[in-house]
Amino acid sequence: MKWIKTYERWIYIGAMVIGAIIWTMQQQDETTTLPLEEQIEQNEQPIAKQEEQASIVVDVKGAVKRTGVYEVAPTSRVHDVIQLAGGLTEEADETKVNFAMKVHDEMVIYVPKKGEEISTETATTDHASSSDGKININTATIEQLQTLQGIGPTKASAIIAYREEHGPFQKAEDLLHVNGIGQKSFEKIKEQIVVR
Structure with a gap:
């Protein structure tokens, strides 16, 4: 009879230990849920800020096929914007344009015609x-x-x-x-x- 009582005691202790483990795991799940939700919210805020700054506006003038205002990515170069504008016309003087220059918001890109008297700096950017x-x-x-x-x-x-x-x-x-x-x-x- 003693061994039965001892056996029952061990079963009881084992059940208590397993119950404590399960309870602890549930508590951990509950405590990790909230920070995860907060982390998602925090991650969404920078994304929204990136979307606000996802494009810039530049004005293309001169010897391009389609002059006008274009919305482009902040990483764009003058070459990219000119391609959006349909490329250069036959009378464009491409030697006076810095195609590699990075563009910025409110920039004016002016492409001169061949023979037009203008400085290189004026040709590529907003003066x-x-x-x-x-x-x-x-x-x-x-x-x-x-x-x-x-x-x-x-x-x-x-x-x-x-x-x-x-x-x-x-x-x-x-x-x-x-x-x-x-x-x-x-x-x-x-x-x-x-x-x-």
Whole structure:
């Protein structure tokens, strides 16, 4: 009889252990469900932000088959946009277009005709120099940046490198994030630059 009672006791203990294990597993399932749902919600938010920035708008003018405004991916190059515009016309001067340049929002791509007097910078982008003589830091070449007071080859290269890594400047003050450009340097050039 003793061994029966001992056997029953072991069965009871075993059942308690199994019950405790099952209960623990259920609790773990319940605690992991909520964070998973929160994680899905958090993942959806960046996707929505990416969708908002999924395209940019550029204006194509000059010697292309279909001039107009085009919506393209932020990673597009001038070549891609010109293809969307039907390609170049026979009278286009392709030697004055930088097909490899990255496009940015509100950019104007102007393709000149053969024999048309126009600078290379104007042909490929939305005029690095504005009508009031200010330099557009989003499209200026390294040479144009060096025309700014106190900006030499090193700082000009840093500006272009920052622009390529982080995208177009949103405001002139963003230049302060560029390595080598402090408040004093910025004060010297802030009246000479523009952001478009």
